[in-house]
Amino acid sequence: MKITLKVWRQKNANSPGWFKTYQSPALNENMSFLEMLDVVNEELANRGEEPIAFDHDCREGICGTCSCVINGKPHGPHKGIATCQTYMRSFRDGDTIVVEPFRAKAFPIIKDLVVDRKAFDRIQHAGGFISVRTGSAPDANAIPVPKENADLAMDAAQCIGCGACVAACKNASAMLFVAAKVSHLGLLPQGQPERYKRVKAMVTQMDEEGFGACTVTGSCEAVCPKEISLDFIARMNRDYGVSLLKGEPKKIAGGGAA
């Protein structure tokens, strides 16, 4: 098969960008989408043209590095799947495929399809942890956790931090990501002591990073490669409400983003 690629090219955050069109060489439908980009890039490089910059690492849907909006959808056509797990058999011979970076004010473009998602880390620095010094933990079976809670915490903990939820949202809100983090720890007995401080600190940092407000349209859930549920947003909103009533501080003592 062969396809036509319309790709966003942009030298860096301060330069303007534009779409450039490339004809692919012959492709195999069992190639992954990123392998298709590899093949196109080798051809470009052999012609002396700079390869298309794109982010990737594990190529199996777990590291959250790959990004890209493919034909208008973050992570491409399939539900519950990241760009790196998308295969060319999802497209047809002769198709034109439009590839863009994730777009959000809080995710500045680094080059072409690569964006800077460090804002997510800073939200985590603000409160995404349970304070337990190495060596101070009790025996692991001393704290039983009901299986249902553990399973639900795991559902939230699966978030790969890719940022597709932000890219899909018309307000570029990071609520699904932050809700996943807050719920993972808040559902476990170990996470209770800091539960309300945590949510306050993380939401405060989220706002400072310039992510937009949530109007619960659900576009985030629809593109999330780990199918993180909107229910977690409701759960976080409840916890956030409690934190306001309790008058929790905006930063965790000694914590706060660097």
Place this chain on the structure above:
Amino acid sequence: MTTLNSNIPSGPLSQKWESYKFNTKLINPANKRKYKIIVVGAGLAGASASATLAELGYEVHNFVFHDSPRRAHSVAAQGGINAAKNYQNDGDSVRRLFYDTIKGGDFRAREANVHRLAEVSVNIIDQCAAQGVPFAREYGGLLDNRSFGGAQVSRTFYARGQTGQQLLLGAYSALNKMIGQGAVKSYTHSEMLDLVVVDGHAKGIIVRNLQTGDITKHNADAVVLATGGYGNVYNLSTYARGSNVTASWRAYKRGACFGNPCYTQIHPTCIPVSGDYQSKLTLMSESLRNDGRVWTPKKKEDCKKNPADIPEADRDYYLERMYSAFGNLAPRDIASRAAKTVCDEGRGIGETGLGVYLDFSDAIKRLGENKVRERYGNLFAMYHEITNEDAYKTPMRIYPAVHYTMGGLWVDYNLMSNVPGLFVLGEANFSDHGANRLGASALMQGLSDGYFVLPATISGYLATQKPDKRPNIDNPAFKQAEENVQTLTKKLLGNKGKRTPASFHKELGKLMWDYCGMARNKAGLEKGIKLISELREEYWKNVNVLGEAGEWNQQLENAGRVADFIELGELMCRDALHREESCGGHFREEYQYTPDDPETKQGLVNPGDVKRRDDAFAYVAGWEYAGAPDKAPVLNKEPLIYEEVHMSTRSYK
């Protein structure tokens, strides 16, 4: 020549670590903050070490080439982490985990390190559970376990098929807390490109900012590398594409010895190669062998048939047949070689004939599809995405692929390399897995090194150093190392040859797989060395790197890494050539059991199993750089002295 002193503490094996901790020099809390430590890497090893060292009060600077510490390759580990908790009451103990690991490594690991690892394993699970790692639980709320290869007890803790991700997020959260407090300074998108050695001690690193291309110098009282494994020397592997050897290799070129580089792990259950464009191979976790049965057709002519049409009687469940005591849970090196053997006999399946079946139909009959889905759902889904096949209905096709490197920078009991002040943790060091790593033991080792071992051992070195005398970055050694990096970058960008770095990587990978892969022999290794050294020469004549130095430039990043892989490949072949024995994952065709050997007759091994030569090779090979890539490296030896365990024939029958 360098003397490789393991610095193993004296005393009985089971008391060494305790007495070491008591005897080691401490640094008082007020003084700790005067010491500055650089940690490169934030996988399980680097993140846990950085967080813990900062908790102790040291000033920690953490560097990763990733955009976030959370994306280290550890995130991809699927199956689980071992610990001698004996929660299943099935006879596990520290002693048993120790012995399984030593035996699993074919008696080529250091006894004292492995015992310490088994001791510390129990603390790791406590630590991770307290951090909120959502381990799998039973209905009673207590932790669940599964079995992994090379063990007859259930000691593996897991979080669905995403254990590495969850453990890494735990370590990352500990790190975040310390970053938030300002106790760790985190440098992301920052690649270490050289080690700075001042008066023989590691005192800093040179770093390239991948976003801006800026080269910066960083000094410290000690440097810790936790930069992962080097399996991508084969190009195709189960590693993340970005995993590379550069940090270790540049340290090697500054005098750190490379231990047992030829010990690589080829994992038996990966999705077979489908075409020339392929960029990576995907692991199907070893945990699948708990319930999946491996087989191939008995008859060659059945190989292209639909597996459903091959009657039970015509199937060869070869692992169950050859290794009845462990069956489908035989260790990885053994299971991989067995797959190769049946494929070499012409009984491989799939389009290429390089594949065997991993069949869940019995498990589905026994447990029901739902239970199987609950245990392995994400793996079956991953398999489906890649192959477009439904493993609930038809057996998976699998084949061995490069997965892990047991070799790495040489370290002593303190995890310090032969360059004082340079510590190496996790997969980047050589120390605990001998010639073959058991499943679920890498996560254990990474976290053991980072949470518990290094924080206890590093004070012994630091106590000999005066932080007010720390060399600053104007020291000539820093200038020289910085120039070294600049020169290399200029050379790559100025070369203007005809080939991409990726094309060289592909060619190297093929050479490595053909001559230094699952089966090795003298003639092949000699040929491999010759071809790789020619490839190295061609690289510097013909590589072409586009773009500029002062910007985001993935081709430039890759070009430096490929150059190091090529040199490493040659060293791996040299190591494999010199080791005239077979052990674990290192299979030299010349050294295998024959039907006439007494061990075969006694039923301990099968003909074709690896044959060690303890009389001549019971040592760690620590290779020392000779000053130029085309000069033969120097071989240093650390004898493996076993005080408690007897180096016996490794039997899984």
